[in-house]
Each structure stands twice: as C-alpha cells, then as structure tokens.
Amino acid sequence: MRLEGKVALVTGGGSGIGEGIVRRFAAEGAIVYLGDVDVQSGQAIAAETGARFLSLDVSSSADWARIATDIGASHGQLDILVNNAGVISSQAIDAIEEAAWARVMAVNVTGPMLGCRTAIRMVQAAAAPRALSIINVASTTSFLGLANDVAYTASKHAILGLTRSAAAHCARERLPVRINTLHPGTTLTAILQGHIDENPAMRAVFDGMSPMGRMAAPSEEAAVALFLASDESSYCTGAAFVADGGLTAMHPTM
Numbered sequence: 001m002r003l004e005g006k007v008a009l010v011t012g013g014g015s016g017i018g019e020g021i022v023r024r025f026a027a028e029g030a031i032v033y034l035g036d037v038d039v040q041s042g043q044a045i046a047a048e049t050g051a052r053f054l055s056l057d058v059s060s061s062a063d064w065a066r067i068a069t070d071i072g073a074s075h076g077q078l079d080i081l082v083n084n085a086g087v088i089s090s091q092a093i094d095a096i097e098e099a100a101w102a103r104v105m106a107v108n109v110t111g112p113m114l115g116c117r118t119a120i121r122m123v124q125a126a127a128a129p130r131a132l133s134i135i136n137v138a139s140t141t142s143f144l145g146l147a148n149d150v151a152y153t154a155s156k157h158a159i160l161g162l163t164r165s166a167a168a169h170c171a172r173e174r175l176p177v178r179i180n181t182l183h184p185g186t187t188l189t190a191i192l193q194g195h196i197d198e199n200p201a202m203r204a205v206f207d208g209m210s211p212m213g214r215m216a217a218p219s220e221e222a223a224v225a226l227f228l229a230s231d232e233s234s235y236c237t238g239a240a241f242v243a244d245g246g247l248t249a250m251h252p253t254m
C-alpha cells in the first residue's frame with residue numbers, strides 16, 4: 001500500500017502502459033482517476049480496478065479546467081499526475097502532413113503541458129498544499145530518432161525540455177512539486193500486438209530491439225512509475241528514468 005490515500009490521475013489509462021499504471025496504483029491503495037478519450041475501454045478498466053473514469057482529451061484546456069474543478073472540489077488537489085496519453089504519426093520528414101504533426105504535438109506535448117499547469121495551479125490554490133509528483137511518459141525516442149516518425153520523435157524530445165523547465169521552476173519556487181520523465185522501451189501494448197497479429201514475424205523484431213531480447217510488460221513500466229509516484233523518490237526531480245531493457249545502452253552496430 002505504497003500510495004495509500006493518494007489521489008492520482010492517469011491519462012490514457014484505458015490501454016497499454018497507462019492501464020498497467022492504473023492497475024498498480026489502485027492495488028497500492030491510491031484513489032485513481034482514469035482519463036481517456038476512449039470511453040468504452042476507459043470505463044471497462046475503471047470498473048475492473050475500482051478507478052473513476054473521466055472523459056478527457058488531454059489536448060483540450062476546457063477538459064483540464066473541468067477536471068480541476070471536479071477533483072479540486074472532492075480532494076483539493078492531485079497528489080500524483082501521470083501524463084501518459086500519447087499518439088504516433090508513422091510519417092517521415094518528407095511525408096509528414098501538417099495535420100498529423102499538429103495532432104501529435106497537441107496530444108504528446110501540449111497535453112502534458114496543460115496537465116502539469118493544471119496540477120501545479122491546484123497545489124498553488126490549495127489551502128493546505130500537499131506534495132505532488134508528476135510523471136511524464138516519454139520514450140527511448142527522447143534520445144534516439146525514429147526515421148519513420150518525425151513528429152513522434154520531436155514530441156518525445158520536447159517532453160524532456162518541458163519536464164526539466166517545469167521541475168526547475170517548481171523547485172526554485174519551493175513548491176512541493178516533483179516532475180520526472182519515464183522512458184519506456186518497446187512495451188507489448190495493443191499497438192504492437194496489432195502489428196504482430198498482422199505479421200507474426202514482427203514479434204522477433206520487437207523482441208530484438210533490446211539486448212535483453214524481449215519486450216517489456218506494461219507492469220514493468222508501472223513499477224518504475226510507482227517509485228516516482230511514491231514518497232520514496234522524494235529527492236528526484238527533473239530527471240529521466242529509463243526502463244528499456246538496455247536498448248539505449250547498446251551500440252547499434254557492435
């Protein structure tokens with residue numbers, strides 16, 4: 001019960017890594033809000049785990065304002081925010097369409113910015129502020145370029161800058177707010193399972209991306225998120241936590 005009584009919001013909690021985080025946080029005693037655009041799967045995961053479903057498009061400031069009002073009225077503030085919702089474009093630099101670029105930036109960069117701003121302002125407005133831990137879900141693509149997805153690569157680099165700036169500001173202002181990035185490696189979620197179902201040879205490709213020779217399970221990423229969400233990471237802020245099976249440690253050609 002490492003999160004007992006803490007109020008957490010997990011965006012994109014209706015699938016994959018976010019779902020894994022919802023499951024683990026609920027098992028550790030947190031009051032979990034699950035925000036997602038996918039109402040059907042979000043409500044199903046919420047019903048199964050005891051989480052509370054919120055209809056949330058992370059790129060909408062109006063949605064964040066509604067959530068701040070609702071959670072503020074019940075709990076004053078959030079103790080944990082996981083900015084996990086993310087999308088891909090699968091378009092290289094010579095093919096990228098402006099609408100696809102804008103959508104990826106809106107969900108993967110503007111979304112976490114709005115989430116951070118909302119949660120920090122809730123702390124600032126609280127009569128008796130509590131500690132807040134924000135986890136921004138990034139990627140190994142924050143350090144390495146995906147040739148076939150320029151928007152996703154740019155967005156996952158940007159979330160590092162967002163995290164470092166916001167973490168430094170909060171620490172300097174002596175706000176009780178820590179913000180870190182979690183960088184998952186190749187994780188077996190619905191997107192990757194879809195590729196494998198279409199072409200079973202892809203399993204070996206995904207497994208071979210890390211020197212461990214296998215993909216991560218969402219629960220392995222959730223375990224790192226749990227550490228960052230809990231008070232055990234009290235001196236960690238503005239830092240990058242990589243859980244990638246050694247992918248970024250390995251020389252690509254030797």
Ligand SMILES: NC(=O)c1ccc[n+]([C@@H]2O[C@H](COP(=O)([O-])OP(=O)(O)OC[C@H]3O[C@@H](n4cnc5c(N)ncnc54)[C@H](O)[C@@H]3O)[C@@H](O)[C@H]2O)c1
Nearest residue numbers: 012014015016017036037038057058085086139186187189
């Ligand atoms: N799966 C991997 O291998 C991997 C690796 C590195 C990083 N990541 C990152 O982890 C996060 C989760 O990835 P996943 O593989 O679990 O994805 P997923 O597609 O399984 O789940 C993403 C969830 O986000 C929701 N979502 C999409 N747009 C949204 C929006 N605008 N507002 C609210 N919710 C929205 C979807 O409905 C879905 O439930 C993403 O940020 C992704 O970039 C994933």
